[in-house]
Structure formats: structure tokens, C-alpha cells
Amino acid sequence: MPLTARIISSLVIDSLCDRAQEDNIAVAGLYCDFLSQQEQTTTHIMGALLKQLVSRGGIPDHLREAFEKGKKEFGGRAPRLANLMGMLKIVIASLPRVFICLDALDECLPKHLPELLGSLRDITRESPRTRIFLTGRPHAREDVQRYFLNAVVIPISPNPDDIRNYVEMRLDRDSEPEAMSNDLRVDIVRVILEKISNV
Amino acid sequence: MSNEDAQIMRWLSPLEPNNRHQGVSSERFDGVGDWLLETTEFREWRCGEDGDDKPILFCSGNPGVGKTYLR
Numbered sequence: 146m147p148l149t150a151r152i153i154s155s156l157v158i159d160s161l162c163d164r165a166q167e168d169n170i171a172v173a174g175l176y177c178d179f180l181s182q183q184e185q186t187t188t189h190i191m192g193a194l195l196k197q198l199v200s201r202g203g204i205p206d207h208l209r210e211a212f213e214k215g216k217k218e219f220g221g222r223a224p225r226l227a228n229l230m231g232m233l234k235i236v237i238a239s240l241p242r243v244f245i246c247l248d249a250l251d252e253c254l255p256k257h258l259p260e261l262l263g264s265l266r267d268i269t270r271e272s273p274r275t276r277i278f279l280t281g282r283p284h285a286r287e288d289v290q291r292y293f294l295n296a297v298v299i300p301i302s303p304n305p306d307d308i309r310n311y312v313e314m315r316l317d318r319d320s321e322p323e324a325m326s327n328d329l330r331v332d333i334v335r336v337i338l339e340k341i342s343n344v
Numbered sequence: 345m346s347n348e349d350a351q352i353m354r355w356l357s358p359l360e361p362n363n364r365h366q367g368v369s370s371e372r373f374d375g376v377g378d379w380l381l382e383t384t385e386f387r388e389w390r391c392g393e394d395g396d397d398k399p400i401l402f403c404s405g406n407p408g409v410g411k412t413y414l415r
């Protein structure tokens with residue numbers, strides 16, 4: 146599991162949400178997961194983003210109407226991707242600014258990825274103010290750049306400060322702190338950081 | 345939320361990404377990853393002006409980068 150990428154996604158989502166009211170922005174996001182591949186279709190993902198975007202301001206009328214209409218047809222019909230994209234574009238246009246975060250793109254089924262990236266591209270074309278944050282393994286970069294030539298890429302590598310903070314936090318929480326001298330503590334941090342810089 | 349609203353939400357998508365976010369967030373330690381928020385790339389993406397042609401930020405990472413090395 147790309148743990149750091151996932152952690153980074155949660156950090157980005159939280160940092161955006163922390164300032165959502167002051168900055169007047171709306172945030173939607175989703176973590177793709179190998180274990181949920183079958184149900185994480187583009188249609189369901191777009192529906193989930195839409196759901197998050199309407200949760201604060203209340204469900205708009207056009208969405209209620211689409212639901213009522215779907216309910217009457219064929220004994221209750223689920224929305225199709227094209228319907229959801231239409232609704233999503235209307236909702237995004239009604240909001241000041243939208244941030245979309247999708248974690249671990251490469252964990253969705255390869256057959257879903259082109260449709261997913263294509264849908265995101267549609268959104269940015271329709272609403273150029275929308276910002277999109279993506280994570281994935283390095284090989285997913287080519288897929289992303291096929292759809293977004295100007296995508297800015299930040300590689301995530303083991304960061305010594307993050308590792309030091311983590312190790313020190315674990316040492317602070319040690320259940321038998323008296324068994325560890327200060328020298329030993331310094332050694333533990335030093336050795337771990339050395340080992341990691343050799344990875 | 346009214347019963348009808350809940351039905352509409354379920355109709356839009358069976359996925360509930362909020363639950364997953366809370367799980368991942370609770371595993372995060374304070375300060376981890378803060379360096380990313382300070383990068384120029386992130387700040388520009390975050391604050392980009394309307395009509396900016398760089399709306400996409402992609403963070404690439406290998407599986408196991410980070411905490412999993414520390415097992």
C-alpha cells in the first residue's frame with residue numbers, strides 16, 4: 146500500500162478542509178483501493194464527488210428532479226455517467242471554487258482509468274478554476290500526463306524529517322522509558338536514519 | 345438529513361469516501377508530510393489564479409515509501 150502517498154492525500158484534504166470556510170472553497174475526494182476495485186467505477190466515483198459537494202449547501206432542485214425521474218423509469222434507474230457529469234458540472238459551476246483529491250489512481254481497475262481521467266479532464270475544461278490533486282505510483286505519471294500535459298509532478302520519497310519525527314514520537318511513547326539511556330535513544334534515531342538513506 | 349435526502353445520496357453513489365478519509369487521517373502523525381504543503385509547487389497549485397493552466401498536481405510515490413520501511 147502506498148502508505149505515504151495515502152497519508153499525504155489525507156493531509157492535503159485536511160489542510161484544504163481546515164480553511165474551506167475562510168477560503169470559500171469546496172473539497173471532495175476519494176481513496177482508490179485495490180480491495181474496492183469492482184465498485185469504484187468512474188460512475189460511482191463521480192457520484193461520490195457530487196455527493197460530497199452537495200452535502201454542505203443542500204441538495205439542489207435539478208438533482209432532486211433527476212432522482213424522481215430515475216425512480217419512475219424501469220423500476221428505479223441508477224444515474225449513468227453522462228447524467229452524473231452533467232449534474233456535477235452544474236454543481237461545480239454554482240460553487241466558488243472546487244478542489245478534487247483522488248488518492249492512488251493506479252489502484253482502480255486499469256480499464257476504468259482512461260474514463261476516470263477523461264472525466265476529470267472534462268471537469269477542468271468546463272470549470273478551469275477547479276483544482277485536482279492526484280496520487281499514484283510513479284508509473285501512473287504517464288497516464289496522468291496523457292490527459293493533463295501540464296500536470297505538475299512532485300515525487301514523494303522517504304523524508305528524513307518525517308522519519309525522525311515518527312521515530313522520536315514512538316520512543317516518547319515507549320512503555321519502559323527508564324530502560325533506555327539517552328545515548329541509546331540517540332543511537333536508535335541515527336541508525337534508522339542511516340539505514341533509510343541507503344534504501 | 346431527511347429520509348428522501350438520504351435516498352438521493354445513496355442513489356448518487358454507493359461509495360462513502362468520508363469514512364475512509366477519517367480512518368486514514370487518524371493514522372497520520374502531526375507534522376508528517378508538512379514539507380509537501382510548503383513546496384512552491386503545492387502553494388502555486390493551491391493558490392493558482394483563475395485561468396491558470398496548471399490545475400493538476402500529481403504526487404508520485406512507491407508503495408512502501410515511508411512508514412512501512414520502519415517495521
